[in-house]
Amino acid sequence: MLVTLAVITATVVGVMVGVEFAVAVFVNPILLRLPAGSSLEARADGARVLGRVMPFWYCGSVLLTAWLAAVTWGRPAGDAAMAAAALLAVSVVMSIALLVPINNRSATWTADHHPIDWREQQQRWDRLHYARVAIIVAGFVLTLVAGTVA
Structure with a gap:
């Protein structure tokens, strides 16, 4: 069960990280270079679509890493899983409060x-x-460490 949980957790968190990395490094910089109207429309659509999906993905990632931390409590993987869950929880708070x-x-x-000031806000x-x-x-990374040490 532990291996299955670690694989599922790493997959869910990893894919989420990949999406967010792509948005940060590729998608939004491209959209920001578009003419104002196109940029606004594209980012508004992205905000609506990802705004519906990402809360569940972030919360699911926190819950899975917290579960992994609970299952590995007292083992070498426990500290890494606990730190991963804490960082993902910080990202949820940061998202709600700032983004x-x-x-x-x-x-x-x-x-x-x-x-x-739309461009400055973006x-x-x-x-x-x-x-x-x-x-x-x-x-x-800490999730992967917890999964491999477990």
Whole structure:
């Protein structure tokens, strides 16, 4: 059971990290270089789509790593799993407190109706997202460590 849990947890967290890394490094920089109308429409659509999916993915990742930490408690893998769960929990808090408010606003923007500082708000979101990606990458690495040490 432990091996199965470790594989499922690493897969769920790893795919989430891959999506968020791709958004940070490839998708959003490309969209930011588009003309204003196209950039706004594309990012608004991304905010709506990913805004519906990612909360479940993030919470599922935290729950799986917490479960892995509970199962490996007292073993060498336990500390890595606990640290991974803590980092992923920090990413959830960071998302709710800092990124979701910007995301919710940007999801409503259109080419015709958007704030003057839309580009600055999106760049702020991007900077915060880079920090979140660093946190979840660290959580993913620790998840892998816990899975291999277990």
